[in-house]
Amino acid sequence: QVQLVESGGGLVQAGGSLRLSCAASGSIFSFNAMGWYRQVPGKQRERVALISSGGSTDYADSVKGRFTISRDNAKVYLQMNSLKPEDTVVYYCNLKKTITTYWGQGTQVTVSS
Numbered sequence: 113q114v115q116l117v118e119s120g121g122g123l124v125q126a127g128g129s130l131r132l133s134c135a136a137s138g139s140i141f142s143f144n145a146m147g148w149y150r151q152v153p154g155k156q157r158e159r160v161a162l163i164s165s166g167g168s169t170d171y172a173d174s175v176k177g178r179f180t181i182s183r184d185n186a187k188v189y190l191q192m193n194s195l196k197p198e199d200t201v202v203y204y205c206n207l208k209k210t211i212t213t214y215w216g217q218g219t220q221v222t223v224s225s
Contacts, residue, residue: 114138114214116205121219124195128223132190134205134216140186144208148181148190150201151218157204161190174198195223 120132132148147162161181162170169181180191188205200223205216 114140114143114207114209114212116207116214116216118203118205118216118219121203121221123222123224126195126197126223126225128195129191129193130195130221132192132203132205132219132221134188134190136186136188136205136207140207142209144210146183146188146208147206148188149204149206150199150221151204152201159206160203163188192221195221197223197225199223 115137117135118132120130122130124130143165145162145164148160149157150160151157160172160175161179163181163183171179178194182189199221202218202220204218207214
């Protein structure tokens with residue numbers, strides 16, 4: 113059993129920064145990867161950033177050079193710089209194990225122009 117709780121969302125001006133945090137608890141041993149997704153209403157969730165258990169990372173083209181994913185033990189972070197209005201969406205933390213996927217409750221990011 114794994115529980116994920118996101119925090120750090122909020123309202124920022126375009127060009128500003130936020131750092132999202134995801135606190136994982138429970139049986140996270142031997143996880144495959146953790147990531148951040150975002151979802152526009154009416155559309156499927158889009159993967160923003162991924163970090164594998166080995167530490168390798170991958171980013172969506174739209175956020176490369178602006179967002180950085182990192183992990184420190186049971187917490188995963190998404191440093192978001194140079195934010196744009198199009199980054200406005202709910203962000204979700206995700207953890208994948210071999211046969212199970214876990215999701216956090218989501219945190220809203222709003223970027224004003």
